Amino acid sequence: SGRGFTKPRYPYIKKASGFSSAPGEAYDYIIVGGGTAGCPLAATLSHKFKVLLLERGGSPYGNRNISRLQNFHISLADTSPSSPAQAFISTDGVINSRARVLGGGTCINAGFYTRASPSYVNAAGWDGQLVNESYPWVEKRIVYWPNVAPWQAALRDGLLEAGVSPFNGYTFDHIYGTKVGGTIFDRRGFRHTAADLLAAGNPNNLRVLLRASVQKIVFDTQAGRRPKAVAVQFKDENGRQHQAVLADGEGGGDVILSAGAIGSPQLLLLSGIGPKHDLEKMRIPVVLHNQHVGKGMSDNPMNSIFIPTKKPVRQSLIQTVGITKMGTFIEASSGFSQSSDSIQCHHGIMSAEIGQLSAIPPAQRSLEAAQKYARNKQNLPREAFRGGFILEKIDGPLSTGELSLLDTDVDCSPSVTFNYFSHPYDLKRCVYGIRTIEKIVRTKHIAKLSGVDEYPMEVLLNMSVKANLNLVPKHTNDTASIQQFCRDTVITIWHYHGGCHVGKVVDHDYRVMGVAGLRVIDGSTFVNSPGTNPQATVMMMGRYMGVKILRERLGRAAEV
Numbered sequence: 001s002g003r004g005f006t007k008p009r010y011p012y013i014k015k016a017s018g019f020s021s022a023p024g025e026a027y028d029y030i031i032v033g034g035g036t037a038g039c040p041l042a043a044t045l046s047h048k049f050k051v052l053l054l055e056r057g058g059s060p061y062g063n064r065n066i067s068r069l070q071n072f073h074i075s076l077a078d079t080s081p082s083s084p085a086q087a088f089i090s091t092d093g094v095i096n097s098r099a100r101v102l103g104g105g106t107c108i109n110a111g112f113y114t115r116a117s118p119s120y121v122n123a124a125g126w127d128g129q130l131v132n133e134s135y136p137w138v139e140k141r142i143v144y145w146p147n148v149a150p151w152q153a154a155l156r157d158g159l160l161e162a163g164v165s166p167f168n169g170y171t172f173d174h175i176y177g178t179k180v181g182g183t184i185f186d187r188r189g190f191r192h193t194a195a196d197l198l199a200a201g202n203p204n205n206l207r208v209l210l211r212a213s214v215q216k217i218v219f220d221t222q223a224g225r226r227p228k229a230v231a232v233q234f235k236d237e238n239g240r241q242h243q244a245v246l247a248d249g250e251g252g253g254d255v256i257l258s259a260g261a262i263g264s265p266q267l268l269l270l271s272g273i274g275p276k277h278d279l280e281k282m283r284i285p286v287v288l289h290n291q292h293v294g295k296g297m298s299d300n301p302m303n304s305i306f307i308p309t310k311k312p313v314r315q316s317l318i319q320t321v322g323i324t325k326m327g328t329f330i331e332a333s334s335g336f337s338q339s340s341d342s343i344q345c346h347h348g349i350m351s352a353e354i355g356q357l358s359a360i361p362p363a364q365r366s367l368e369a370a371q372k373y374a375r376n377k378q379n380l381p382r383e384a385f386r387g388g389f390i391l392e393k394i395d396g397p398l399s400t401g402e403l404s405l406l407d408t409d410v411d412c413s414p415s416v417t418f419n420y421f422s423h424p425y426d427l428k429r430c431v432y433g434i435r436t437i438e439k440i441v442r443t444k445h446i447a448k449l450s451g452v453d454e455y456p457m458e459v460l461l462n463m464s465v466k467a468n469l470n471l472v473p474k475h476t477n478d479t480a481s482i483q484q485f486c487r488d489t490v491i492t493i494w495h496y497h498g499g500c501h502v503g504k505v506v507d508h509d510y511r512v513m514g515v516a517g518l519r520v521i522d523g524s525t526f527v528n529s530p531g532t533n534p535q536a537t538v539m540m541m542g543r544y545m546g547v548k549i550l551r552e553r554l555g556r557a558a559e560v
Helices: 002-006 038-045 069-077 118-124 128-142 150-161 194-200 260-270 276-281 367-379 424-442 444-449 457-466 479-488 535-558
Strands: 013-015 029-032 051-054 085-089 095-099 167-170 177-180 206-210 213-220 228-235 241-245 254-257 295-297 301-308 320-323 328-333 387-394 401-404 415-417 518-520
Touching (some): 038 051, 038 194, 095 260, 128 194, 128 535, 150 177, 150 320, 150 328, 150 424, 228 254, 254 260, 260 401, 301 424, 301 479, 328 424, 387 424
Parallel strands (some): 013 206, 051 206, 167 177, 254 518
Antiparallel strands (some): 213 228, 228 241, 320 328
16 A cells, blocks of 8 residues: 555655665665565664665555454455565465565564574574664564463463473563463554564664565676675666665675565575576576575474364464474464454464465465365355364474576566475474374363364364364374374465575675675574564564674674
8 A cells, every 4th residue: 555655754765766876876785675684674774874775565554454463364365466465385385475565574474472592592603692682672662462362371271281381471482381472463453563663763864665676686796806796776666677886885885685585595596696507597697606595495384273162262363382392383373353344254374365275285275276265265154263273383394495596587486395394303293293282172271162072073074174174183193194184284384484594605694605795684594493483583683683783883883
């Protein structure tokens, strides 16, 4: 919606077509991707330097499908070119989504906010003190404690009864047991996003362009010198090309890719950094051969179980989580919105119309199948929407795949393979997760709400097939059949990462190895997904790296 442009509070946000590059106009930092990492990074750097933030999507402001909790699934179901979500299907067959809006994934996610563990921070080589200052910087601006919904309270009590203990109360910390985490939805169900963090910047030093689709990074490739990033080329909303130039200053600024785990490796490849053979095949001039670009892609697999209930349950996204020692995380969600401007009946984060086709094996899924489900939904019995989901997902994961270009069009998603469950330990953890859910379903807290006994089995089975729901599998003691269930019903919770790993593509300061003036700061640098849900750590990382870069250049004068 264009209404977001007129917000007087954000005078620094403009349409890309308004970009005029006056002779000699240059920026200390050009950040590609105004998302979960890019917004806090831009805000922080703008305190001392001139920053240009380029976002390919539009504004989140004035869009009720972004702002309202009960409309959560609508953005993900919207496949139009102006949607804040861009659907893609990995070669594995799992339907997935990338953000295309200022604020990135924080505008289309389920809102759950929780930090990474101290061991994750140590393994990343981050400065613990600065990490512990950077998380609260985010939290005091956009994070809230939830009103725990009835279905979330039932999961909390069921987890404890099933042995996922102790209860750690309300906490951002990643600790074994059961807890209630933070959320970016306030008490009115209104979403706050990474875009709101831009207000913490210096508006005189910050320019944000919307619908600015970066085509490639421009390098100075003089013979005998390391290639140096000097500019970026981007297209505005009318298709006109522009070039934004880096200032040629002392100590030098950078082009920083914060385009996410799909966008950042894709842009490196389109700019000529990646496996030489692949680039030549696409007729892309090679700036630097690096076979690791696009490798090590991972997505945390999720499987869900539907529990029919006697009465409708109130809609909830994710508030409670069980963190098991096995590295399996248990969460819950419920749908069935009654909002007047919403899709009347849906399954929240498990809705088939957003691509969560868990009752169809991955090889047979398609966007057409999701749309067909949406059309036929009114024929489903109301009981199909009376209930809640318990989800299990895998820490890490250990299975990896890769990303490669299908063409040289930046607007098209590249080919991505995640190889879900190709590592046997991921499969073992899924089996453990399904068995844990079965235990939870049997606890008195869930049994009290559950309507399973009210329907004959064939009615339940028929309903589950038509409504794209997975019930508790029959033979949970048969490991082979649970493994097959894991493979057949795998979906995503949109926590994919990798493609620009530290030590392979970037160094520990997130500088792209082998070239000057270029960094990657986002989830594409992660080997494992942080905590149970990554947004907290991705926002923290944007703030953290902003402060670190300021300190590198200015020393102690950098405090912001």
